[in-house]
Amino acid sequence: MKAYTKQQLALRNGQDKPEIWVAYKGTIYDVSTSRLWKNGKHYEHWAGQDLTEELKDAPHTEKVFQKFESIGLLIG
Numbered sequence: 114m115k116a117y118t119k120q121q122l123a124l125r126n127g128q129d130k131p132e133i134w135v136a137y138k139g140t141i142y143d144v145s146t147s148r149l150w151k152n153g154k155h156y157e158h159w160a161g162q163d164l165t166e167e168l169k170d171a172p173h174t175e176k177v178f179q180k181f182e183s184i185g186l187l188i189g
Contacts (some may be wrong), residue, residue, distance in 0.1 A: 115185045117141055119163070126161030127153020129162060134184065136163040142181040165188060 122141060125167040131188035133153050144150040144160065153160035158167060168175060 114183070116188045117185045118189045119187065122163070123161045126159060127151075129161075133160045135160055136165070136187040137168065137175060137178055138165050139187050140178075140183045141187055142178050143184045144181050147181070157176040 114118075120175050121132055122136055125131040125132040127150070131145070132143060133147075133150050134141050134143055135150075135158075136142070144155075147155075149155050150160060158164060171177075
């Protein structure tokens with residue numbers, strides 16, 4: 114699996130590049146197809162970042178990531 118830096122992830126925010134990616138526990142997921150991530154925003158969360166710490170406040174569990182393709186690993 115390809116590795117990406119936090120800077121590369123940050124560009125996949127639905128604004129700078131068309132891809133909408135988020136990271137969770139070191140894995141990067143492509144959430145571009147989700148209507149809930151339209152334009153790179155999901156409620157008060159922005160794409161292109163590591164959401165590991167933020168998930169504890171979410172109304173869903175980490176199982177939500179099973180719906181999406183994992184496309185890489187977050188490094189650095």
